[in-house]
Amino acid sequence: MTRIFLALALACPVISAAAAAAAPHDTCGNSGNSGNHQNKAPSTDDDLWSFIKEKIKTVVVIVEENRSFDHMVGQFDYSPEIQGIAHMEFCNPLNLSDPNSPQVCSKPIAMNVQPDNPEYGTTDDMYSIFGTFAPTPEEMKTPKMNGFVSRQNLAYGGGENVAREAIDGFSIDHVPIQYTLAKDNALVDEWYAAGPITTKPNRAFLVSGTSLGHGSNDNSFFTYTNQVKGFNNTSMFEVMSKNNITWNHYYWGEESDAMYYYWVQTNANERMIHGSQFFADAENGNLPQFVYLYPECCSYDSFHPPSPIDRGEEFLRQVYNALRSSPQWDEILFVVTYDEHGGFADHMPIKPAPPPDNYTYTSTAVNGQNFTYNFDTTGVRVPTYLISPWIQSQQVIHNGVQPEPDSVLTHTSILAFLAKLWDLPELVLTRRVEWSSTFENVFAAKKYENKVPYIPAQSYDWGNVKDFWSTYTGPW
Structure with a gap:
């Protein structure tokens, strides 16, 4: 049986935002395989995978909500390889339409509860990334990453103090669990x-x-409230079931990603399990080969605004401690990632990516312009962590193992990795999966016994959080 958990991070020398946007891949000039990796896993590909398959028997994935890399972890500075903003100035103009607009630069002063949730969605993202709600194909060749602040200003007004909410981030002291x-x-x-x-x-x-x-959270997606019929395409859950890979989808709210699919609704409904059982299963060594965790969304534990950051941190702490103390710990890979950036700024350009199929998505911007997205790019960069006793500390992973010269690590990398781990080519469900980088290069040839055994509860100094929360009137 195999169980996996994810984790990601990285850093860079001081550069300008313009230089970062112009860089084709890694602004540090690295190959993107790994950093600080002294005890490397076996050198040949076959030996490496034999080693991983022997050691990793449980994969755990948790998908958090709506935060960009720079916003959440851009101040991490324990490695010079991390491509964050701890040692650079990252700014956006307050008003993109004004050539003399003042610049608003990121500061580590983001609030525990986000006062004004940034606008996001395809046309809003186009504005944040390219500076226009409906970029041309030529404009889409050059992501500028300079419209996040201006988009916030358009949405809320209020000048710099409100607009900077889209570009400000957290200090290390604000996110001690993730750090x-x-x-x-x-x-x-x-x-x-x-x-x-x-x-x-x-x-x-x-x-x-x-x-x-x-391209949006329309009513075609199942929730335990609407209970619509699921999609007919194949998901990882169907492939795992048909190949005797055991799995559970633990959920804490009304959402279940597995239930998006009709096959799961009609063949594997019993695999949808309330999250309270996860902690018991971890404690008793009863986790299946694949564990998928969906936190409560979107008020408390998932980091999705207006969820308090300290609540999301506390939930993540509890999940890690449950896995770390589990009798299955020695066989676990834990992957932590975020679904999307949620309108928060990031300085790294999005990347070209092959469409998974022939579908397109057309949406209308607030100014009335229509834009058709061809699913030919990635989204904005998000935090990801890879956690295991077989992973050396302070590693920074860039591009991973690239099957093609322009491959990157992205959400479909999880499918691509699992296809290799379990020798299941059926998990390569689309062209996008085939193209995606994988992350086997993160593993070392030894077990690290000194992993943090238990993370204690943290105290946070956020000011008068309770009074703010009781009067919150921002968007949900």
């Missing part, structure tokens, strides 16, 4: 959302390699 997990394991600093699309389409990419042309 601990990243530093003690591996941080992926070039992991991209599947596309400039919202939560559910990105999650669909992660579990099936496509969103079937959906």
